[in-house]
Amino acid sequence: MSPPAPDLESAPFWAGLRSGRVLLQECTTCQRRRLPRMPGCPYCAAPGAVDVEVPGTGTVYSWVRVHRDLGAGAVADLPYAVVTVDLDGGGRIFGRIEPAAAAAIGLPVEPFFVEHGERTELRFRPARSSGTGAG
């Protein structure tokens, strides 16, 4: 898997992960949070935004579980699951979930950080308070 190629817009997000923080842009006009990072609010069109640190907890909106190598180099991890998470406080994000078998719509999740040397990856696991015992 290729590392992210930070651009001017996304660099603060990756830098945040390096220090164990989840940073989202929040519109200074309508207060809605957004990802990917971009130079204007996709909800109200206002240009102003601030970075807010969010807890990274949320609820699984949807998921896919990958069983076959599709050519991108994650073979060693198969099967793995990617979840779309609706973050508490607003905003949506993608991430791996561990264990992959836990992926389920409506599951409360919490973040954790995986170090890959040159980058830090945000992953999710069932929230400890969700009572699954997998946290």
Place this chain on the structure above:
Amino acid sequence: MKAAVAGVGYTSLVRESGRSVLSLAAEACRAAVTDAGLDLAEVDGIVSFSVMHDSVPGQAVATALGLPGLRLGLDLDLGGQAPCYLVALAADAVASGRARNVLVFRALNGRSGARVGTMQFAGMGAPYRYPIGYDAYLMYVGMWAQRFLYETGQGAEDLGAVAIAQRAFAAGNDRALRRRPLTLEDYLGEPFVAEPYRPSDCTVEVDGACAVLVTSLPRARDLRHSPAVVASGSYWAGPRSGLDIGDHLLWDDYTRNYTSGLRDELFGRAGVAPADIDLAEIYDCFTSTVLIGLEGLGFCERGGSGALVRSGATAPGGSLPVNTNGGLLAEGYLHGMNTVAEAVLQVQGRGGGRQVPAHEVCAVTSGALMDGSALVLTADR
């Protein structure tokens, strides 16, 4: 002035063409012009689309075909959302007099060359996906499918029914790569590629090309085949449709795609209602997009698409035949250009062994997720 599709052209669809994309494009375009009964020198417009530079520009095709010149050229950086859109633009160009005879084509070595199924789409949404292994197009459509099935109370048997119905049409299509009949038992026995998809839920990538020739309705009436009239065409990208083709983080509702957004305009302009549609060619890179499309276009209630397909309505002999060439699932992945061409053949009554009995009004769609396009094609009534 109305416009119509007068001819279609294909290369053979194969796993390794051993040819240049330009060669494929030129063959399909030449075939479409010949099929229409037109002289090549009368073509004055060529439009096409590509993903990550996997095709050749229309100008190159015009050069290889020795055309005297072009008055309309457009090489759209767009995937399977494009074919109906380009036919609509070609029809508008013909109607306005900007061009007289326009080729719309898609050509690619999509199996032996750059494969859209696994390529990385550039864009500012990309860095959030690829490093975590969220890196293949089927995962994105699958992410939508999982939520769609959950919210509408549908499941694997509903997805499987789509693949089974379309395979029954493919049996009568010599061009189709997958022609072996499929049973539900076969389907459920297939291992997952990426849940919720099994291999039969996924299109088959191919090398090849397909083209259609758009001209004015009066001109089409003088040509070889009966016209497939472009009754309406719509393109629609919903709010927050993302920063690149794989970016759907800001899309609110994974259970509704562009078909819900363009339906009223599409049918309104054509003066038809869903009940008037005789057959539909619904973009099907994966089975779930057929279900979402059936619901989005209003052919059934929300959550009723699986039951509709399981009833046999969309299969050969059914009341609303869908993807009569076997679809992209069975014929091959020419990114929906072949979906449009099949609609033309059916409306013209040239579907051969898979021709459906009622073929006056056909709905066609292009695309799977946030944005896409659609046509209503009719017989010359």
